[in-house]
Amino acid sequence: MSKARLVITAVLVEGRSQSQVARDYGVSQSWISRLIKRYTLEGDAAFQPRSRRPHTSPRRLDQSTIDLIIELRRTLTGKGLDAGPHTIAWHLRHHHRLHVSPASISRHLHAAGLVDPTPQKRPRSSYIRFAAAQPNERWQADFTHWRLANRTDTEILCWLDDCSRLAISVTAHHRVTGPTVVDEFIKAIAQHGIPYSTLTDNGMVFTTRLAGGKGGRNSFEAELHRLGVHQINSTPHHPTTCGKVERFHQTLKRWLTSQPRATTLTELQTQLDTFVDEYNHRRPHRSLPHRATPAVIYTSRPKADPATRIDTHNRVRTDRVDQAGAVTLRVNGRLHHIGIGRHHYRTRVLILAQDHHITVINAATGEVLRDFTLDPTRDYQPTGAPKGPKRKKPQT
Incomplete structure (x- = not known):
């Protein structure tokens, strides 16, 4: 016999108080009250296990977003293109202004039966990768x-x-x-x-x-x-x-x-x-x-050719614009701060350094954010844009 049935019997048949039954069976009195109310309304159905699923899920994706994920999966697959969670996340972010994690996308693809599990597949982390650092290098x-x-x-x-x-x-x-x-x-x-x-x-x-x-x-x-x-x-x-x-x-x-x-x-x-x-x-x-x-990558980086080789003077590094609107670059052992602009906060960038010639590029779009010659005597490299609001000329 289940504990719920024993509690109901003790209260309704034996006539014991709820507080006493709660002490005897190690349960809360509020749970006994809810159980009696449920038994009064539903009878023996009150003893069946209940789902613990919350009534609301504030962080759950909208159904329209879930439908869009499934539609993108089927569209990309129908075209013969990659349609994994990371690719779908990229399309959502760039074409629909929606930021959804690949883990959430993967969960909904599995729920829709659109993923065939392959546990025997070798993980990507086990591969040793090599890649050229410059376009036309190989x-x-x-x-x-x-x-x-x-x-x-x-x-x-x-x-x-x-x-x-x-x-x-x-x-x-x-x-x-x-x-x-x-x-x-x-x-x-x-x-x-x-x-x-x-x-x-x-x-x-x-x-x-x-x-x-x-x-x-x-x-x-x-x-x-x-x-x-x-x-x-x-x-x-x-x-x-x-x-x-x-x-x-x-x-x-x-x-x-x-x-x-x-x-x-x-x-x-x-x-x-x-x-x-x-x-x-x-x-x-x-x-x-x-x-x-x-x-984007091919056009945003300097090209190699038979007359050049990659050395320590030609570097490519990634960074993210900080809250002050700047990125950092170390040149000849000295750290320099390069101003980009506060409106680019958190933007991921590629920094191309050829000696003191610096080019900063938006990593996602390929847009050139800055192209200048670094002054090695200054820690901060300003953008050159005027500061503060423009002053109106006095009218005569």
Whole structure:
């Protein structure tokens, strides 16, 4: 017999007082009063367990926000784009002015049955990552296969910037050959400049180093040598060395799968151009600072080239504007405060330092907030804006 039934029996059948029953059974007298009232109204149903869920949840998301989260999930998935909690949080913040934590988004996606649990998946924290510090410091390249609607095999050649993940060039071909690689590389450098280095696997279109020394350099190696570009090739049987371009292929193919299957090479190239525009300019990238787009990172940092190398005089660091409207930067062992403006409080920024030339950029939008030459004799670097309200000239 449950304690609730014993209490009701003791009070209503045996006629004992509520205070005495409360002492005998170790319960509060107020609980006994509520239980008797409930039994009077409901009978034996009063003994059934009751939900402890609160009547109100002030911090619960609005139903309209929950519906928007589910709609974004289905829309992004339908387009073949990433639709994880962090990506949805980015879209809510930038397109709908809503700040929702990824944990809350994940909870509602699970509740809606839109997430397949994968407990065996390796955690991201276990990966050792490396990335170039400057755009054009390293370009990764590889090609992948894709079939047209009539089952014709094609090959897609991709060039990816290692620092910003910018899709430099994505082109469709019936077959990728050595001359194809050279032609697309020349077109890419005409638009984006000459990179400091390239990173590829050991395919014969990229290198002949595993061909036993026969035939000397191929056309791509000769072009890199002519331009002074440093060539890097992955270790055989280690595809993770070129992991960024391999991961890019997955994203590309997931997007292509959600589109109508192209019937010609020209139609496929049109789809690739559409994807590159979406990927570079509108899709937040989880591996980049503050989920920025590749185009923001690529255009906001100084470019590397064969004539330059990254050294201690070229630095990139992140910071957040403090309550006084400033960020800090240490130059030659001395800490300097750089004025940005109080209206930028809590804004995340990228600080590009080339000797004493400083550029401060909004990390989310790419907007240049300050571009100036640092005065090493001053701790505070003012914005130069006039202080206080403007005084009106006296009328004559």
